[in-house]
Amino acid sequence: SQKIEQNSEALNIQEGKTATLTCNYTNYSPAYLQWYRQDPGRGPVFLLLIRENEKEKRKERLKVTFDTTLKQSLFHITASQPADSATYLCALYLWSSASKIIFGSGTRLSIRP
């Protein structure tokens, strides 16, 4: 069956450390993968997109990697801050369905001071 799994329902780390979130998928062939941030009571906010032919993408303190062989993406936040605390969602845009993206269930990240 097709699945998107975000390892760790919740992740707690110390301020200043690097947070690493994992997204694994099975039986999908994504054209690209997106990461979103969602705060309580709000809709997801787009952060980064990485294409299937890209290995790594960076934006400020964020870094995303995409390994289509392992069927895995890693999302890193360096020098984490309490303001980075939120739920992070990975989403796949599929070649087989050009009209929608499929979301994982999210990882709730807490950064403690």
Next chain:
Amino acid sequence: GAGVSQSPRYKVAKRGQDVALRCDPISGHVSLFWYQQALGQGPEFLTYFQNEAQLDKSGLPSDRFFAERPEGSVSTLKIQRTQQEDSAVYLCASSLVGQGTANYGYTFGSGTRLTVV
């Protein structure tokens, strides 16, 4: 406006009641999506519009769910004869580009939280 606007923010409906949820996308955005998000889960796709055409409604859970976007801007998601399992947050998203060329993220509204009692 600057973002995607959804109304109402909260809706409490008695079981069996019909509800209508509104989405105002960003002006000029071609694509519009509806998602359903249960507590603690990621958003689940419901339906997709490109301008006024509903190109994909494969995610609508039953024929009680109906969506429209008659003039290619504002969209309404209607749920008839609501059931308790319909309780969720309904998210609307829009995107500037059309089907197959979306290289950007979607802009989501804050959602409508529907509670069926």
